[in-house]
Amino acid sequence: MKTSTELKRDVIAELNWDPSLPSNNIGVEVSDGVVTLSGHVSSFVEKWNAERAARRVVGVDAIAVEISVDLPGSSKREDADIARTATNVLAWASYLPPDSIKVMVEGGWITLTGNVEWEYQRNAAAEAIRRLMGVTGVSNDVSLAPSIASQVVQSDIETALKRLAKTESQKIIVHVDGNTVTLSGTTHSWVERDLATQAAWNAPGVKHVQDKIRISM
Template sequence: MQIASSSMTSPNLALQTAAAVELEWTPELDASRLTVWAASSVVTVSGAVGSYSELAAVGRAMRRVRGVSSAIINVVVDPAAPQGATDGDIRRVVERALTWAPAVPSAVKSQVRNRHITLTGEVDWDFQREAAQLAVEDLRGVRSLDNQITLSSRTRVETAEQRLEYAMLRNPRLDARSVTVTIVENTAILTGHVATLAEKKQAGLATWVCPEVTKIENRLAVRPDSPRLR
């Protein structure tokens, strides 16, 4: 792990150090080739990792750091693939992984090109779309992944917005007092503000419990100094 050196204000240096420590203490990630820079609550992580799952872990780690309003991930995947492995080899492993994942419907299909996986198909629930990604993102040799799986349309329910706001208020990991939900043609639009990137992510996850929602536009602003529930 490297920390970019430059003349910095104390808040930026403290945030940069906190982000670097969080990366180093993430067990599923080898942070030895990463560099961290912080400026005005925005953290930039650059470098390389060995797998797509490690790349995803970088983003999750930054969401756990208090004071980060935005994270720029300039990290490339440099996989240690099996000697002589081809796209065909990876495709067969991907198909087997999707078939054996109990939460992934048969409607999910995959394509592999230049070690890049594209998932397509239509499913009923977001957890099925998430399960498909989780089933393949840890596979060796995968350089990147594009989850294009869509959700099937459902009938609108008049109280969907209110039910979503109540669900968020019940969520112990989210202070949703400043979050507003608007549903337009099965798209949930989240506006307002939260205190951390983790809360912004949690608000999006909470929205998927509503069966009327097939797409989310998470426009929540992150304000690290926002008051929080105690």
């Protein structure tokens, strides 16, 4: 198991290595596996990428993000302009039903609402607008409303876990209750944990996934 000093060193190294963080003004503190990121960046996508970089490091149990987004003058935009751009981007997305997602912007912070059938649509919508100029944050409040209430078959999810997580699937327990899937057990990394939740979300009819998987070193 890594010490706090080792974990801090590894997180800093990952932040410095990530090419999507050209100017690294991010401070790192670690205590009992909890990583706190602080400082400031010039765009929301840099803040997002910093969080993702920290998540990739083995040994990170939780992340507190205290990074502020300080937009340079050339990147600042009116909320109405951001809203129009975000709405147009989503309207052109082939993976979304027409008018399925609504956009609200306040102080550069975008809130998405509405309903889609699949988790990948929900995530892709946030990813599409996260990189827009002038955005200071994104709240993804889009709900999942499957058009067909397919019953989740536990064996299908377990088979997917074996494909994606390989040997780690044997340590993951799947429980299905209606349209809710609960995952428990252990994995050795965030990557394996994310693969397990992805497998559950990809099952037809899933509306909720409760991730109770622990990271075990």
